[in-house]
Amino acid sequence: MKYEAFITRTGLEPENFRWAWAFCNEVEGPITEPELADELLDLVLTGKKTATASALAEYAPDEAQPVVDGKFDVLLDGKGVPRAAIRTTRVTIRKFKEVSAAHAFKEGEGDRSLSYWRQAHQEFWENLGLFQEEMDVICEEFEVLYQE
Numbered sequence: 001m002k003y004e005a006f007i008t009r010t011g012l013e014p015e016n017f018r019w020a021w022a023f024c025n026e027v028e029g030p031i032t033e034p035e036l037a038d039e040l041l042d043l044v045l046t047g048k049k050t051a052t053a054s055a056l057a058e059y060a061p062d063e064a065q066p067v068v069d070g071k072f073d074v075l076l077d078g079k080g081v082p083r084a085a086i087r088t089t090r091v092t093i094r095k096f097k098e099v100s101a102a103h104a105f106k107e108g109e110g111d112r113s114l115s116y117w118r119q120a121h122q123e124f125w126e127n128l129g130l131f132q133e134e135m136d137v138i139c140e141e142f143e144v145l146y147q148e
Contacts, residue, residue: 003074006082010072010146018071022078023052024124034078040109041077044084045147048108055125056093056136066091066140073142083148090141095134096121103139 007014023040024033031037043049059065066088075084094100096118104117125131 003082006074006148007085009148010085012072012085012145016071018069018073020074020076020082022076022080031076031078031080036078037076038078041075041083043108044075044086044144047144048112049106050108050143051103051106051139051141053099053103053107053121053140054138055128055130056138057130058128066138072145084144085146086142086144088140088142090139092139093136094139096131096137097133099137099139103141106141 003017003020004014007017022031022034022037024036025031040049040052054066056065068088068091070087072085072087074082075086077083094103099114099117101114104114105112107117109120110116121137122131125135
């Protein structure tokens with residue numbers, strides 16, 4: 001297993017490992033947004049970020065989506081180095097325009113306001129050609145189990 005040494009350090013059960021990923025990048029894919037991945041990871045490591053969001057349209061029909069199942073993910077930094085282990089604690093799907101201020105605050109970005117969240121996420125998803133006011137957004141909350 002690629003992250004075996006890191007998982008051993010966490011003290012977590014290897015059979016509960018699900019994915020390794022960096023923010024704003026594909027799961028198990030090449031890291032194409034290293035600066036943004038590091039910026040968002042830092043928010044996790046300082047305790048400001050306990051949630052994230054993804055566009056449902058980003059997932060292929062047969063691709064697994066975030067679920068609450070007791071498994072853990074390994075968060076990578078912009079260089080692909082494992083830095084934290086997290087467990088998803090809540091998943092909801094909302095229309096973009098219905099994402100709450102509470103969720104935006106938990107994402108920990110910018111001034112933590114809903115207006116900042118909407119502006120930043122709209123821009124991000126527009127750049128991917130995905131943005132629509134009525135788009136489905138997967139709102140995920142997580143807890144940090146281990147960090148380095």
